[in-house]
Amino acid sequence: MRGRDPGEEHRASTPLELLFDLTFVVAVSQAASQFHHALAEGHVGSGLAAYAAVFFAIWWAWMNFTWFASAYDTDDAPYRLLTLLQMAGVLVLAAGVSAVFERGDFALVVAGYIVMRVAMVAQWVRAAVEHPEGRGGALRYAVGITVVQLGWVARLWAPGAWAWVTFLVLVAAELAVPAWAEYRGSPTGWHPGHIAERYSLFTIIVLGEVILGSLAAVHSAVAGRGLSAPVLLIAIGGLLLVFALWWIYFTGSEAGLTTLRTALVWGYGHYVVFAALAAIGAGLEAALDAVEHHGHLPVRGAGPAVALPVVITLLMLGALHRVTRTGAVGHALLVGGGALVVLVLGLSAPALGTGGAVLGMGLAVAATLAANLFTVRRRAEGH
Incomplete structure (x- = not known):
């Protein structure tokens, strides 16, 4: 060794x-x-x-x-x-x-x-x-x-x-x-590219758990009362959330872990990213329970149960981008604006319906991704 x-x-x-x-x-x-x-x-x-x-x-x-x-x-x-x-x-x-x-x-x-x-x-x-x-x-x-x-x-x-x-x-x-x-002590010889790949793979694992848990909840809802509009909207919105967040995370080169300080900030910051991503799955399942009138979570709580972990994920990815300059983050204000829209949609679940609110969150994160990709591309072209 x-x-x-x-x-x-x-x-x-x-x-x-x-x-x-x-x-x-x-x-x-x-x-x-x-x-x-x-x-x-x-x-x-x-x-x-x-x-x-x-x-x-x-x-x-x-x-x-x-x-x-x-x-x-x-x-x-x-x-x-x-x-x-x-x-x-x-x-x-x-x-x-x-x-x-x-x-x-x-x-x-x-x-x-x-x-x-x-x-x-x-x-x-x-x-x-x-x-x-x-x-x-x-x-x-x-x-x-x-x-x-x-x-x-x-x-x-x-x-x-x-x-x-x-x-x-x-x-x-x-x-x-x-x-x-x-x-x-004596610094260990960790490999920056290897570490970045390992974190990427764990991100995939967590996103996979979100999809698996959400699918099980959708299957349970459909088996109980058939496919309803709110269940369909939550399923579509949840898939949009997973895909858009995946795209934001995996855009760009490997993490710029050039120093121990950046490595620790980036490595420790991923606790928030991983925990928030997994919590999105729990929130989607709870939202499906709410529309099917299972459990005790009201509609006004179902929206924030999805929105808050999405907001935390977006803000944390934006913060980590400042350390490593990777990911689809063209400007911090774009990420902050997208997070604010998601939060408002989550709080508006009683008016929009839980399904409409979750679909709106998915579209809002997709729009945040598109705006950031456009900004990154224009910056790369020197505009």
């Missing part, structure tokens, strides 16, 4: 990385499904808090593996077996998602993390032993991950409000470990 060349040409995701990502399909699906049920039952506040916490656990587990693999993927037998152990931990985490939403019980999620952290620390220790040039950073990662994980275990006994206070403190500690290890 001598470290990969960060300048290696044609570096692509490996079959093992793709198999690893499949375990996160389960975890993301569980989080989105539980958030959908919380919205449908009208438990918006508690559901949102549980969703944000669970999605952080999912995203951070994936990110830890991805950046390590970008620097030290040897693809030999020990590496593969430790990756298998991490995959098992992800599935344990996914099994604990429902307990977080129902009872605020993180025990099974933490158990999954212990399994993953044993494998991750073993990988870092191996890198420290076999790659002397990167030993300082590898050891800092191993120590930092271990200490924070002990904190997560201790947090299980935190009483009342302290449970969430300690959660936020430990999240900050988790985010600080890579910065501490990279700045104070």
Whole structure:
């Protein structure tokens, strides 16, 4: 384990990385499904808090593996077996998602993390032993991950409000470990193009979950009462949202991760992107429940349930564009204007109908995409 060349040409995701990502399909699906049920039952506040916490656990587990693999993927037998152990931990985490939403019980999620952290620390220790040039950073990662994980275990006994206070403190500690290890130790040789591709693939996974969850909800609605106009409009609007957001994200060259600072901002910012994209699926399912009069979410809540994650996604993509100069973002005002229109449409669901509001959101994001593409093209032509 001598470290990969960060300048290696044609570096692509490996079959093992793709198999690893499949375990996160389960975890993301569980989080989105539980958030959908919380919205449908009208438990918006508690559901949102549980969703944000669970999605952080999912995203951070994936990110830890991805950046390590970008620097030290040897693809030999020990590496593969430790990756298998991490995959098992992800599935344990996914099994604990429902307990977080129902009872605020993180025990099974933490158990999954212990399994993953044993494998991750073993990988870092191996890198420290076999790659002397990167030993300082590898050891800092191993120590930092271990200490924070002990904190997560201790947090299980935190009483009342302290449970969430300690959660936020430990999240900050988790985010600080890579910065501490990279700045104070020996920087790891992560590959910018490989990292950009890995994030792109996870974006596809999340968008796929949006489509799958929405399709299941449409099928349920049609099987119950037949295809109605509101259901059809939500289905069309949801597909437009997914496609337009995909187009915005995947326009341009690979991310310009030229420094550690830009890499951390871009990498950490994707927590918001991934969580918001998955929440769009939960919102679409909740909107379908509302038009079919299932659950307790009123129409005035169904519109914002879709609009708010779309707005957050647009604004975050616009912000990340300022860091890497990628994506279909011609001007920040265009993105902000599109987000404002989406928000207004979401709040207008009682007047427009939930179906009309969701279709309008899809058209608004498509128009935002078209305006930005036009601006980018004119800029490239020197106008």
